Amino acid sequence: MIISLLTGWSFEHINTAPLYWLLIPSGLIAILGICDDLFNLNIGIRLAMQFLLSAVGLFFIGSQSEFSQPTQMLIAAPVLLFIVWMTNLYNFMDGINGLAALQAISVCVCMCIIYWITSSNTNTTYLLIVIAASSLGFLFWNFPGAKLFMGDSGSLFLGLSFGLLTAESINEGAHLLTAWLIMLGVFVVDASYTLFYRFVTKQAFHQAHRTHTYQKIAEKYKSHTFATLAIMAVNLTWLFPIAIAAATKHLHYITALIIAYIPLLWLAKQFHAGRADHSPHQ
Secondary structure, three states, X not given: XXXXXXXXXXXXXXXXXXXXXXXXXXXXXXXXXXXXXXHOOOHHHHHHHHHHHHHHHHHHHHHOOOOOHHHHHHHHHHHHHHHHHHHHHHHXXXXXXXXXXXXXXXXXXXXXXXXXXXXXXXXXXXXXXXXXHHHHHHHOOOOOOOOOOOHHHHHHHHHHHHHHHHHHHHHHOHHHHHHHHHHOHHHHHHHHXXXXXXXXXXXXXXXXXXXXXXXXHHHHOOOHHHHHHHHHHHHHHHHHHHHHHHHOOOXXXXXXXXXXXXXXXXXXXXXXXXXXXXXXXX
């Protein structure tokens, strides 16, 4: 992906800005992920670096914004927290064959179409094509049987990239931002619901577990492939049409987000996301 973006920049398919707000932070966090894969870094070091790199990307995004300085300062903290959360939740959701890569491909392809329909930033469209193509190359080795795993280096890279792309869409308006939040909905809802449930039930939410909705589905149907393809079906048949409606302003952005997320929350509850098999709350 780095090679492709640098090539695109050298041939003037994209301008310099994405190199600063996307390529540098995401490239550095991939190095952090490799170090974590090899040496199991302290959680404090990981979080500190994630906040730092997210802040760097957000700073360069803000430098292109037409929002006033006070408005940028007001939204900076929640947007920064979202980017860091997106970085981590993508890592949490990378647990079965093909899911993280197919999520990247489906989100990028759908958002490419939405950017085209709404005549939005063509630079971003190029970035999405590169991420989708890179993920497709990886998918060959990871689905349906896994000969290669993404690891922290790949999942943190994609998570931060999607967090920054979502943040950058704020410059385009609330409806495009909503389209991003809808298309990322399966990962956002599953990870957030699961973590919240484990936190309120006093489980060790920061430790590795297999209680996400997608893991429960894979376990119930005894198939990684079924779970991954079911989630892709949700992306394409449910979330994508709602994201288009939000981006083209046929649905109010808050209404669209509620409509998109309610069934995802219901599924998380139905599959007892966050509950260990031995949990007394089962």
